[in-house]
Amino acid sequence: MRQRSLLLDKLDGATVDVAIIGGGxxxxxTAAALSAAGVSSALIERGDFSSVTSQESSNLVWGxxxxxxxxxxxxxxxxxxxxxxxxDAYPSQVEPIEFLATFDEDSPYPVWLAGMGATAYxxxxxxxxxxxxxxxxxxxxxxxxxxxxxRAKGGLIYAxxxxxxxxxxxxxxxxxxxxxxxxLTANYTELTSAELHDNQWILQLTDTLDGSTRTLRARTIVxxxxxxxxxxxxxxxxxxxxxxxxxKGIHLIVxxxxxxxxxxxxxxxxxxxxxxIPMGDRSVIGTTDTRVDDPNTTVxxxxxxxxxxxxxxxxxxxxxxxxxxxxxxxxxxxxxVVDAASNxxxxxxxQLSRKHEIEIDRDRGVVSIFGGKLTDCLNVGEEIVKAVGxxxxxxxxxxxxxxxxPPASELARFRARVVATESVADDTADILWRRYGYxxxxxxxxxxxxxxxxxxxxxxxxYLKAEVVEIGENEMVARVEDFLRRRTNLSxxxxxSELDDRIAEISDLLGISSRPTVxxx
Ligand SMILES: Cc1cc2nc3c(=O)[nH]c(=O)nc-3n(C[C@H](O)[C@H](O)[C@H](O)COP(=O)(O)OP(=O)(O)OC[C@H]3O[C@@H](n4cnc5c(N)ncnc54)[C@H](O)[C@@H]3O)c2cc1C
Numbered sequence: 332m333r334q335r336s337l338l339l340d341k342l343d344g345a346t347v348d349v350a351i352i353g354g355g356x357x358x359x360x361t362a363a364a365l366s367a368a369g370v371s372s373a374l375i376e377r378g379d380f381s382s383v384t385s386q387e388s389s390n391l392v393w394g395x396x397x398x399x400x401x402x403x404x405x406x407x408x409x410x411x412x413x414x415x416x417x418x419d420a421y422p423s424q425v426e427p428i429e430f431l432a433t434f435d436e437d438s439p440y441p442v443w444l445a446g447m448g449a450t451a452y453x454x455x456x457x458x459x460x461x462x463x464x465x466x467x468x469x470x471x472x473x474x475x476x477x478x479x480x481x482r483a484k485g486g487l488i489y490a491x492x493x494x495x496x497x498x499x500x501x502x503x504x505x506x507x508x509x510x511x512x513x514x515l516t517a518n519y520t521e522l523t524s525a526e527l528h529d530n531q532w533i534l535q536l537t538d539t540l541d542g543s544t545r546t547l548r549a550r551t552i553v554x555x556x557x558x559x560x561x562x563x564x565x566x567x568x569x570x571x572x573x574x575x576x577x578x579k580g581i582h583l584i585v586x587x588x589x590x591x592x593x594x595x596x597x598x599x600x601x602x603x604x605x606x607x608i609p610m611g612d613r614s615v616i617g618t619t620d621t622r623v624d625d626p627n628t629t630v631x632x633x634x635x636x637x638x639x640x641x642x643x644x645x646x647x648x649x650x651x652x653x654x655x656x657x658x659x660x661x662x663x664x665x666x667x668v669v670d671a672a673s674n675x676x677x678x679x680x681x682q683l684s685r686k687h688e689i690e691i692d693r694d695r696g697v698v699s700i701f702g703g704k705l706t707d708c709l710n711v712g713e714e715i716v717k718a719v720g721x722x723x724x725x726x727x728x729x730x731x732x733x734x735x736x737p738p739a740s741e742l743a744r745f746r747a748r749v750v751a752t753e754s755v756a757d758d759t760a761d762i763l764w765r766r767y768g769y770x771x772x773x774x775x776x777x778x779x780x781x782x783x784x785x786x787x788x789x790x791x792x793x794y795l796k797a798e799v800v801e802i803g804e805n806e807m808v809a810r811v812e813d814f815l816r817r818r819t820n821l822s823x824x825x826x827x828s829e830l831d832d833r834i835a836e837i838s839d840l841l842g843i844s845s846r847p848t849v850x851x852x
Contacts, residue, residue, distance in 0.1 A: 333804060333842070334510070334804065334805055334806075334807055335517070335518065335519075335807045335809055338510070338515055338516055338517055338807075339517055339520070339538070339545065341515055342373060342515045342517055342520075342536070342545055342547055343545040343546065343547075344545075344546060344547075345373065345515055345547055345548070346531075346547075346548040346549070347371040347372055347373045347515065347547065347548070347549050347550075348365075348370050348371045348372065348549070348550050348551065348719070348724045349361075349365055349370055349371070349372045349373075349549060349550070349551050349552070349553055349719055349724060350372070350373050350375060350522075350532065350534055350547060350549035350551070350552050350553070351365075351372055351373065351374045351375065351552075351553045351555055352375050352522050352552060352553070352554055352555060352556055352563060353375075353376060353554070353555035353556040353557060353559075354374055354375070354376025354378075354379075354380040354381065354506065354516075354518060354555075355376075355380075355381055355383060355384055355385035355502065355555065355557050356381070356385040356498070356501075356502045356505070356703075356705050356708050356711075357555040357557065357687075357700045357703055357708070357711050358374055358376065358553070358555035358556075359374070359380065359381070359385075359502045359503070359505035359506045359509070359708075360505050360708045360709065360711050360712035360715075360734075361374075361553050361555055361700070361711070361712055361715045362374040362505065362506065362509035362514045362516065363505040363506075363508040363509045363512075363514075363712060363733055363734065364712030364713060364715065364716050364729060364733050364734075365509075365514070365715070365716060365719070365726070366508070366509045366512035366513055366514040367508075367512055367729060367732065367733030368716050368726035368727050368728075368729050368733070369726055369727040370716070370719065370724055370726045371513070371514075372509070372514045372515070373514065373515040373516070373517070373547055373549065374506065374509060374514055374515070374516040374517070375517055375520050375521075375522055375534075375536060375547075376517065376518045376519075376520065377519070377520065377521035377522070377539055378518070378519065378539070379518050379519065379807075379809070379810070379812075379813045379817055380499075380502060380503055380506045380518050380807070380817070381498065381499040381502040381503060381506075381817055382499075382813075382816075382817065383557060383558065383626075383663065384557050384558060384663045384664060384665070384666065385498055385499060385502045385557075385705065386497070386498055386499040386502075386661075386663070386816065386817055387498075387580070387582075387661045387662060387663025388498045388663070388705055389580075389582065389606060389608055389615070389617060389618055390493050390494040390497060390498050390608060390610070390615070391491060391492070391493050391494075391594075391606075391608065391706070392414050392417050392418070392425050392491065392492040392493060392494060392705065392706050393410065393414055393491035393492065393493075393706060394407050394408075394410040394411030394414055394452065394455065394456050394491065394706075395407055395410050395685065395704075395706075396430075396448070396449065396452045396489065396491070397604045398410075398684075398685065399448055399451070399452060401682045401684075403684060403685075403686075404455065406684060406685065406686050407452065407455055408455050408456075409707070409710070410685075410704065410706050410707060411452075411455055411456035411457070411459075412456075412457070413706050413707050413708075413709055413710055414456070414459075414491065414492055414706055415456065415457060415459045416709055417492070417706070417708075417709065418459070418492050420709075420731070420734055420735030420736065421735060421736050422736060422739075423736060423761070423764060423765040424494065424495075424496065424501060424504070424736065424765055425492050425493075425494060425501075426492060426493060426494075426495050427460060427461070427490055427491070427492045428490065428491065428492060428493050428593060428594055428609075429461065429488050429489075429490050429592070429593040429594070430488065430489050430490065430491060430593065430594045430595075430596050430606075431466070431471070431474065431475060431478075431486055431487075431488050431593050431594070431595055431596065432445065432486060432487045432488075432489075432595075432596035432597070432604075433471060433478055433480070433483050433486050433595070433596070433597055433645070434483065434484050434485055434486065434487070434598075435482040435483050435484055436482060436484060437482075437598070437602075438484070438598050438602075439598065439602045441484070442465060442484055442485035442486070442487055443465070445487050446463065446465045446487055449463035449487055449489040450463055452489065453489065460489070460490035460491065460492075461489075461490040463487065463488060463489035463490070464487075464488050465485060465486070465487055465488075466485060466486035466487065466488060467485060467486075468480045468483045468484070468485060468486070470486065471483060471485075471486040474486075475589045475590060475593070475595065476589075476647070477588055477589040477646055477647060477648065478589070478595065478645065478646065478647065479644075479645055479646055479647040480647075481647075488593075491594075493594070493608060493609075494705075495609075495611075495765075496765065496766065496820065497610075497817075497820050497823070498705055499816070499817035499818075500766070500817065500818065500819075500820070501705070502705075503806065503817065503818065504768075505708070505712075505734070506807075507805075507806070508733070508734070510807075515547075516807070517536070518807055518809065518813075519538060519539045519540045519809055520536050520537070520538055520539065520545075521536065521537050521539050522534055522535070522536060522563070523535050523536065523537045523544075524566075525552070525566065525567055527568075527695060527696070530550070530696065531548055531549070531550060532548065532549045532550070532551070532552055532696065533546065533547075533548055534546065534547045534548070534549060534552075540809060550696060550722075550723075550724065551696040551697065551698065551719055551722050551724060552567065552696065552697045552698070553697075553698045553699075553700065553715060553719070554567070554569070554697060554698070554699040554700065555700050557575075557666045558575060558577055558626035558664050558666045559626065560574075560575055560666065560699055560700075560701060561574050561575055564697070564699060567695060567697055568695060569692045569695050569697045569699065570692075571671060571690045571692075571699055571701075572670065572671055572690060573668050573669065573670060573671055573688050573690060573699075573701045574668075574669060574670075574671045574701075575666045575667065575668065575669070575701060575702070576622070576667045576668075576669045576683060577622070577623045577624065577625070577626050577664040577665070577666065577667070578620050578621065578622060578623070578664060578665040578667055578683070579619065579620075579621040579622075579623045579628045579662065579663070579664050579665075580617065580618035580619050580620060580621075580662075580663060580664075580665060581617055581618060581619050581630045581634045581635075581638065581660065581661065581662045582615045582616060582617030582618050582638075582660065582661040582662075583615070583616045583617065583630075583635065583638050583639070583657050583660055584610060584613050584614070584615050584616075584657065584658045584659045584660065584661070584823055584824065585613065585614055585616065585652055585656045585657055585658060586612075586613060586614070586656065586658070587609070587612050587613055587614050588607050588614040588616075588642075588646065589607070589614075591609045591612065591614070592609070593609075594606050594607065594608050594609070595607040595645075597641070597642075597645045599637075599641045600640075600641065600644075603620065605617060605618060605619075605638075605641060606618075607642065610820065610823065610824060611791070611792050611820070611824055612791055612792075612824070613658060613823070613824045615661070616638055616641075616642050617638060617661070619634060619637065619638065620665075621634075623664060626664045626666075628662055628663075628664055629662055630660045630662045634662075635654060635657070635660075639651075639652055639653065639654070658823070658824065658825070658826055659822060659823045659824070659827075661823070665685070666701070666702055666703075667683045667684070667685070667702055668684070668686060668687060668688045668701035668702030669683065684702075685702065685703075685704055686702060686703075687700060687701060687702040687703030687704075687707060687710075687711060688700075688701045688702060689701075689711075689714050689715065689718050691718050691721055691722065693721070693722065696722055698715060698718045698719060698722070700715065709734055712733070712734070713729060716729055736768055737768050737769045741769060742764055745760065745764060745769075745771050745772060745775075746760055748772065748775060749775065752775065752778075752779055754775055754778045754779060754782075754785060755775070755778065755785060755795070759793060759795070762792075762793060763775075763795075763798070766798070767798075767801070770801065770805070773801055773805075774795070774797045774798055774801050775797075777797040777800060777801060778795070778797045781797075783796070784796045784797035784800060785797065788833075788836075788837070788840070789821065789825075789833075792819075792820065792821070792824065794819060794821075796840055799814070799837060799840040799841055800840050800841075800842075802814060802818050802819075802841065803840060803841030803842045803843065804842065806818050808841055808843065809843065810843070811834055811837060811838050811841070811843065814837065814841055815830065815837075
């Protein structure tokens with residue numbers, strides 16, 4: 332909270348080269364890349380960072396094997412390359428993982444054909460992941476006995492990657508990188524009006540927590556508002572060749588299904604692939620793809636029944652999963668880019684591309700980023716630096732140091748400190764490194780100064796009290812749910828009843844009031 336107040340004070344009356352509106356993944360990478368390129372920027376988000384689409388994904392970092400079904404080979408190639416860059420740059424945060432796809436007589440493809448596709452996918456991805464292989468029915472049974480193989484024809488194993496913490500935590504890493512490089516970054520701050528005077532934007536910002544207002548001046552604007560991009564462009568007087576179509580997707584989180592070591596892939600009754608994805612000791616089942624007009628959506632009883640019906644048809648469980656097994660839910664809308672003039676009918680809905688497009692309005696000084704994937708985030712950041720350059724904003728040449736975890740030598744130094752101080756167990760040290768990178772040293776400093784902070788606040792997933800204090804001081808947490816839902820995954824993986832009793836203690840450690848808490852999800 333303290334860091335937020337300091338940044339809000341700096342923001343008021345400031346002038347920057349680029350005001351980025353929207354603090355999801357696209358806004359976050361933009362702020363990180365621009366600040367590393369020496370461009371002054373402000374990142375404005377009306378909720379918490381990553382509190383909309385970028386907290387509702389499947390947490391997969393992937394080339395999108397399934398997009399080969401719609402022959403989008405160029406997109407798949409680009410996403411595979413982005414995936415490979417992320418795996419290399421984030422050895423602890425982006426984890427390679429096996430996918431086990433089961434095929435039966437109703438699957439739209441025979442398993443041998445899928446195997447050929449997987450080999451092509453592996454090649455398109457520069458052979459950077461484990462080699463795909465086919466499985467007999469008996470091998471599926473012995474690998475993951477929970478899968479019902481009574482109708483199975485065979486299985487396929489191929490590899491991609493996922494975010495073992497979460498999309499929101501990953502996104503926050505870019506926000507933090509931007510703050511550390513001087514970007515003026517504000518959550519719970521809404522752009523409420525914008526006027527262009529003498530080639531300078533005058534932006535009115537409203538604090539959505541206390542209603543106070545601030546003024547920011549900017550030479551250019553990056554519109555990174557995802558599902559609201561068309562709305563903001565209209566407000567800014569910008570017309571574009573593209574627009575957004577909204578596709579709703581939901582996930583249900585349930586106690587762990589199977590070993591938790593791999594993703595399961597099945598075809599649903601509409602012949603669309605869906606997945607069971609590990610999230611610690613839980614599993615995430617989804618997703619769906621439903622056309623909606625309003626980006627503000629929730630999980631309906633129909634959505635829930637659909638997902639449960641699909642998964643129960645594929646698993647060999649003593650008792651089918653029911654709504655009582657659902658620990659938490661995720662629901663978001665994909666902002667899919669389409670031509671402004673197009674009118675997509677239901678027939679081609681499922682074929683809409685997951686690509687992104689960047690448009691520049693030179694007269695108004697606005698760059699708009701339509702669509703995209705978390706997986707493609709590095710390309711988005713780099714392309715936007717070039718796009719604002721075309722609006723006359725000069726920058727330093729970007730190298731790869733604007734993203735990624737600290738080098739292995741830093742990790743070795745941190746591990747040596749852990750041993751020397753005997754402050755935390757080795758496995759805890761690795762978790763800290765994954766979550767905080769170089770800031771793990773700050774967590775350690777807190778424990779060395781006050782050993783009571785080594786106490787485990789939550790066992791599985793493990794959180795130490797020192798982490799909560801660190802997050803409260805340095806991660807712009809304004810509400811308890813920012814901590815429970817986005818800085819950590821606790822409100823996704825834990826039952827609400829277990830968290831309720833701990834809210835006061837957590838708020839205390841975070842240094843915020845527990846009163847403004849709304850439902851953690
Ligand atoms: C169900 C689902 C599954 C997905 N799975 C994957 C996956 O596994 N892998 C993958 O790579 N991608 C996945 N995606 C895609 C990915 O999540 C999205 O492409 C990405 O999160 C979009 O990010 P964004 O920054 O454009 O939008 P958002 O995250 O929605 O950010 C836009 C932000 O703008 C803010 N905003 C709007 N108006 C204003 C204003 N006036 N002032 C201030 N702020 C404003 C909003 O509050 C919001 O936070 C999935 C998406 C969905 C929905």
